[in-house]
Amino acid sequence: MQGTQPAISMRDISKSFGRIQANSRVSLDINRGEILALLGENGSGKTTLMNMLSGIYFPDSGHIEIDGKPVTIGSPKDAFTYGIGMIHQHFKLVNVFTATENIVLGLKEPGGYDLAAATKRIEQICQTYGFDVDPNQKVYDMSVSQKQTVEIVKVLYRGAEILILDEPTAVLTPQETDKLFAVLRNMREDGKTVVIITHKLNEVKDISDRVVVLRKGEYVGELITAEASTEEMTNMMVGRQVTLNIDRPDPEMKYRMERIRVRNLTVKTRDGVTKLDDVSFSAYTGEILGIAGISGSGQKELLEAIAGLQPVENGSIEYQVDDDQVEQLIGMDPIKIAGMGVVLSFVPEDRLGMGLVGSMDLTDNMMLRSFRNGPTPFTDRKEPKHLAELVVDELKVETPGVDTEVRRLSGGNVQKVLVGREIAAAPTVLLSAYAVRGLDVNSSYMIYDLLNRQKGNGVAVIYVGEDLDVLLELCDRILVLCGGKVSGIVDGRTTTKNEVGLMMTRLGGGEAQ
């Protein structure tokens, strides 16, 4: 492989979305006939970078060369003419169509419309690489891994030489992952080039020839997989520890008591994928329990299970009301759970998706918590209005007034409204996920401050965060999730970023199997 010209060279690629720099001056080579792993944390710009190869985004600056010739990739169609096909995390398939129909959709093949011929070709491709898919099966009857296979076959059917897979194993069971990797190796034998975007170190070790690491949108370095150690890769992926100087008052020991006790909690999705596997931990009053983990490791399910929004397969969640009264939360109505003081403030990726109604104003959004109060069917608007004004004042929400529609506010201000409302409910347990997602530094500190104040008031705060640096500085204890399992619980004051990083990527932080 060495010495030959790379199939694709990306040079000094930069891309920003608004004020967020997704990639800055990234250069990397993709060689023909190799499996390249693109490794990095969430938000490190892996997907963005590859989207520029597949024609979804266009780079702000820098250039792309294919076989040494500079090219412009302006659309997915352009990418296909260069033989580049990308399999995204969200499948683009029509449910009521068969695999064949989906695969030929949008193609202008010479000759008539002949599904039988297309089916034959698909079967041929399947045989060559060892895919297990029935071309005449309807997509709605397929499992997630079968759908993914259809997507891969679709790309191959269009004659792609270079395949990019965006976190392909995120939705697969271990057995399905093995199957996928076997197929990818077959493709490499056939001379195809495969780029796999991932943040799972064991997968990198398992499948790739070479690994390129990105961090915060920048190229960190590359390694030959066979010569690299896991520590080396983790270090490159996580980076040095940064000091942020977030306040961390010591928990008040005299009021300290166990508030939430989770035992052997198992949660499965409707498709039977295990999201949480035998999770046990306790949350205490007056402390912030951080939850670390690569996104999709079960954080959302965990919080929702506690809040009563997620059906539970197995296990127990106990809420200690006081010294001698314990309530079982599983099976309880979410409204009742909220009434006991367990509040959830979840900031999803699109921010508005949960908790606030975009087309309603601040007062009305405050009312979403209080509209059940009072004996009459009429709602009380006065109090929510007061509350809205209070939140605006206290948290310095920038808004023309409390009767402004929430969706007109900027993202950071929307989050302040959401967090402010949840805290105003005077909770005993505050579940907060991604509270600072997309916020600038100042607003973030304001949120940390709020969380700390709640902690001082004796609230059990559970904080799910993305930024390891923040978790390490803010939380008293950190629970690390890895693939739905508890990888360990560490003390926030003594642990290191490396330790947590390793625990995030493999259970217990020990050597990779």
Place this chain on the structure above:
Amino acid sequence: MFDLIAFIPRAVAQGIPLLFGSTGEIITEKSGNLNLGIPGVMYVGGICGVIGSFLYERSLADTSQINPALGILIPLLCCILGSLLMGLIYCFLTVTLRANQNVTGLAMTTFGVGFGNFFGGSLMKLTGADIPSISLTATSGLFRTTLPFAGSTGWFGQIFLSYGFLAYVAIIIALGASFVLNRTRVGLQLRAVGEDPATADAAGISITRYKYVATCVGCVIAGLGGLYFVMDYANGVWSNDAFGDRGWLAIALVIFTVWRPSTSIPASILFGGLYILHLFIPTGTDLAVKELYKMLPYVVTIVVLVLTSMRNKRENQPPESLGLPYFREDR
């Protein structure tokens, strides 16, 4: 006694406008557009044909001198033009401006009915006659010309050959639509647009173009139903509101046939039969019973709806994005 030989041709004649309407609506809905303006479009198709042939007949000194080719082409073209315009308005509002499809469709129906009645009334003023209807006997005669052996082959001719050419056109269009939808690349892409526009878009299919073309073609086909009704079924007599609620029946048929134009051929004849059954069943003088019989097509639709939703087969569901506007940046 129940006279089957007389009943079937009547049922077919009743069913043909429904067949045109439902075929048009199926094609439209397969693109994800729920066009509730179909009843209005059928009105407009009918009145435009009437206007065309009215002006043509008036320009002749003697209506028996009518040129058969022009006598058919003029109303046909007027009808196509009128319903095409309706389709374009609907598409412009819902696809380009992304207006709500339900509201737009209902507005189109109200507009179409009003449009028909307004010009119907105007034409009646022009004739100066006392009767509130326009009679276009010569044109209707052309549209009603049956196949040559219809009269001489007994019951066979009566059941199969006794219709004007538009009836056969309706059946050919329905069969053709089924073929295109299920056996061609265009059909596959059209269905993809109605099911999952984001996926179709990613596959390089122009959503806007497919929606416009499908909806306009659908409107033209539905408009022909209006023309058939006036020229053939009603013997060339236009009177306001005579078309009644047949447009809604056509939309009910779309659900009844679970979006299959070829199924719509027998289904629309069945609906046509149910629609006029009360005329053939001796109900005595009790008018209330007659009204009950008139409910039959709707009752059958509800029963079929219940049955199909109980079976819950994915293929029998409406196109997944039916009624939803598509906007690429929404993802």
